[in-house]
Amino acid sequence: MPVRTTESRKNGRAGAGRGVGLGLALVSALAFGGSGVAAKPLIEAGLDPLHVVWLRVAGAAVVMLPVAVRHRALPRRRPALLAGFGLLAVAGVQACYFAALSRIPVGVALLIEYLAPALVLGWVRFVQRRPVTRAAALGVVLAAGGLACVVEIWSGLSFDALGLLLALGAACCQVGYFxxxxxxxxxxxxxxxxxxxxxxxxxxxxxxxxxxxxxxxxDWSVLAGSARMNGTAVPALALLLWIVLVATVLAYVTGVLSVRRLSPQVAGVVACLEAVIATVLAWVLLGEHLSAPQVVGGAVVLVGAFIAQSAAPAEAPARPVAAGGPDRELSGHRTSA
Known part of the structure; x- marks a missing residue:
C-alpha cells in the first residue's frame, strides 16, 4: 500500500485549490460576460451608458453594505488597499472603458482592455523581477491573438489617440484588479x-x-418599463437586478477568490474568456451574428487559458520556505501589501 508523504499531501491540496480557483475564475468570467447582454437593452431603452454603470456599482454596494458593516475595522487597517481597489478595480475599469467606447470601436476597446493579462505578466517579470514560465507567456500570446479574432479588430480599427489611451487606462485598471x-x-x-x-x-x-x-x-422612468431583448419584452428592473446581483456581486466575489487560489497572471488569462462568453451570449440572446473567425478565436482563447492555468511553477533557486507559505502558481513569493 503506497504511503502518502507530507509532500504528496501538500501537492494534492495545491492541486485541489487550483481546481477550485479555476472553477471560480470561470464562474466570474461567465458572470462578467453576461453584463453586456443585460446592459445593452437598457441602453437601447434610453439609459445613458454611464448611468447603467452607476446603477450597477451603486446597487452592488448596497447589497454588500452588511458585509462592510461586519468588517468596519478594515478601513483602519488597510485604507490604501480599499481605496486602490475602489478606484482601479471598480470605478477605473468601468469609467475608462465606457469613455473609450465613445471614441473608438467596441472591438478595439475590448481588445486593448484585455491586454491586461499580458501587462500582469510584464509587471511580475520586469517590475517585481520574478520568474514566469514559457507556458504562461505562450498562454497569454494565444489568448490575446484569439481575442483579436473574437472582437474582429480588423473590421473597424480607429487610431483616435485619446480613445486608445482611455482603453489602455481600462487595461491598466484591470491589472490593478488582479x-x-x-x-x-x-x-x-x-x-x-x-x-x-x-x-x-x-x-x-x-x-x-x-x-x-x-x-x-x-431617467428613472426607463426602469419602470420594459426593454427589448432580441424582440422580446423584458422588465427593465429584472435586467438591472441581473447586472447588480450576478454581473457585479457574484462576478467580483468569485473573481477575487479565484485570484487568491490561482495567481494574478493565471486568473487574468482565464478572464479573457469573458469576451468569448459575452460574444456567445449576444449571439444566443440578442441575435448578433457569430462569424467563423470569432468561433476560431474563441477556441484559441480557450487553449491559451488552459495552457496558462496548467503551467508548472517557474524554476527558482532552492531556499527554505517559511511555514504556511506553499509555492504558488508561476512565481515564488506573492505581491506584498
Whole structure:
C-alpha cells in the first residue's frame, strides 16, 4: 500500500485549490460576460451608458453594505488597499472603458482592455523581477491573438489617440484588479477578508462614479418599463437586478477568490474568456451574428487559458520556505501589501 508523504499531501491540496480557483475564475468570467447582454437593452431603452454603470456599482454596494458593516475595522487597517481597489478595480475599469467606447470601436476597446493579462505578466517579470514560465507567456500570446479574432479588430480599427489611451487606462485598471485581489493571499489569518475588500471597494467606486455619471440626471422612468431583448419584452428592473446581483456581486466575489487560489497572471488569462462568453451570449440572446473567425478565436482563447492555468511553477533557486507559505502558481513569493 503506497504511503502518502507530507509532500504528496501538500501537492494534492495545491492541486485541489487550483481546481477550485479555476472553477471560480470561470464562474466570474461567465458572470462578467453576461453584463453586456443585460446592459445593452437598457441602453437601447434610453439609459445613458454611464448611468447603467452607476446603477450597477451603486446597487452592488448596497447589497454588500452588511458585509462592510461586519468588517468596519478594515478601513483602519488597510485604507490604501480599499481605496486602490475602489478606484482601479471598480470605478477605473468601468469609467475608462465606457469613455473609450465613445471614441473608438467596441472591438478595439475590448481588445486593448484585455491586454491586461499580458501587462500582469510584464509587471511580475520586469517590475517585481520574478520568474514566469514559457507556458504562461505562450498562454497569454494565444489568448490575446484569439481575442483579436473574437472582437474582429480588423473590421473597424480607429487610431483616435485619446480613445486608445482611455482603453489602455481600462487595461491598466484591470491589472490593478488582479494585483490588488492578490494582496495578503499568503498572510494567513492576518489577510484582509476578500468579501470586506469587495464591499468597501464597491462603496468607494460608487462614490467616484457618482461624481462622474451625475445620476441626478438619470431617467428613472426607463426602469419602470420594459426593454427589448432580441424582440422580446423584458422588465427593465429584472435586467438591472441581473447586472447588480450576478454581473457585479457574484462576478467580483468569485473573481477575487479565484485570484487568491490561482495567481494574478493565471486568473487574468482565464478572464479573457469573458469576451468569448459575452460574444456567445449576444449571439444566443440578442441575435448578433457569430462569424467563423470569432468561433476560431474563441477556441484559441480557450487553449491559451488552459495552457496558462496548467503551467508548472517557474524554476527558482532552492531556499527554505517559511511555514504556511506553499509555492504558488508561476512565481515564488506573492505581491506584498
Amino acid at each position: 494585483v490588488l485581489s492578490d494582496q495578503g493571499a499568503d498572510a494567513g489569518e492576518r489577510a484582509p477578508d476578500p468579501l470586506g475588500v469587495i464591499a468597501y471597494g464597491l462603496l468607494v467606486g460608487a462614490l467616484v462614479l457618482t461624481a462622474v455619471a451625475r445620476p441626478w440626471q438619470l
